[in-house]
Amino acid sequence: MLYVIWISLLLVLSNELSASVNAHSTDALLLLPTHSHAVVSGQRCPAADPNLNFGPVIGIVSHPGDGASGRLSNATNASYIAASYVKFVESAGARVVPLIYNEPPEVLCKKLSLVNGVIFTGGSSKTGLYFEVVTSIFKDVLRKNDAGDRFPLLAICLGFELLTMIVSKDNNILERFSASDQASTLQFVENIDISGTVFQRFPPVLLNKLSTECLVMQNHKFGISPEKLQKTERLSRFFEILTTTADTDDKVYVSTAQAHRYPVTALQWHPEKNAFEWASSSIPHSEDAIQVTQNVANFFIREARLSMHRPSSQEVLDNLIYNYSPTYCGKAGKGYDEVYIFS
Ligand SMILES: *[C@@H]1O[C@H](CO)[C@@H](O)[C@H](O)[C@H]1NC(C)=O
């Protein structure tokens, strides 16, 4: 009998204990600022910072082909943008205008005047009109920044390789690496100062994981070694190396670089794939990996919000990617999941 009472008492006690723990956590929730005296009514919300552009628009340069080896289009003038780049931009609060590389130069020039930053995507084309257009847009990015109009550029994979060729003025500068279809770590250059770079606002825990866990997706056959970048004066004057990565043969390439004097960031890896591409089983999709996508997108669009250029909104609407429809091509189990095709 006593034993039963004792057990009941214990049960009551433990219930009270857990109730008080719950009450405690509810108290903590009730301490949100909205429940204190400092309630801010809609009318008293502070005005948006006039020095920032809260409607940034990003130009993405289309790449020759249909992105699906002819499965979607064989048109000789077809070009494409993988939808993952568009979603990447949208996920951070910006919209996209496609810069269709083979449109007449005056159309391309007009569209370039409607955007607050540019992305050079991955792909394979390094010659012909595409190379010329990327070169001329890159020069325009530098001119805009030199003129005081902050205008960021994010160059991904092939985009980085093209910048390496353009900045060095050497179309044979790239080296071969075995880094197709693999997730990797990023090794930070010793004593590197990450302020002002893509990594600045990464949560410290995530930053550490980048060098120990395979959180970024690589898919390239070319690149540049840190030695070659450093000893090529045009490149070392333009770029600072932030991270390196070893390929499957333990050959080391530059995986992240930042321009010294321009908001130009070059990634040999694919920040957009973690959250938005599913064809390869090597693409990391863990919560940490998704946070990598989100942090890079937030960094780039934060840069674009510094662009004060405000084009006419009707012209922007007429040219947004929403005027086009993406095609789902993920069922083939290779390449991209969705692409925008322009032909
Ligand atoms: C493009 O050409 C290839 C080879 O002839 C063919 O297999 C494919 O179906 C074509 N694509 C389209 C969209 O018609």
Ligand SMILES: *[C@@H]1O[C@H](CO)[C@@H](O)[C@H](O)[C@H]1NC(C)=O
């Ligand atoms: C591609 O060719 C078609 C047919 O000749 C033409 O209507 C279209 O405007 C061209 N597209 C581009 C982007 O040059």
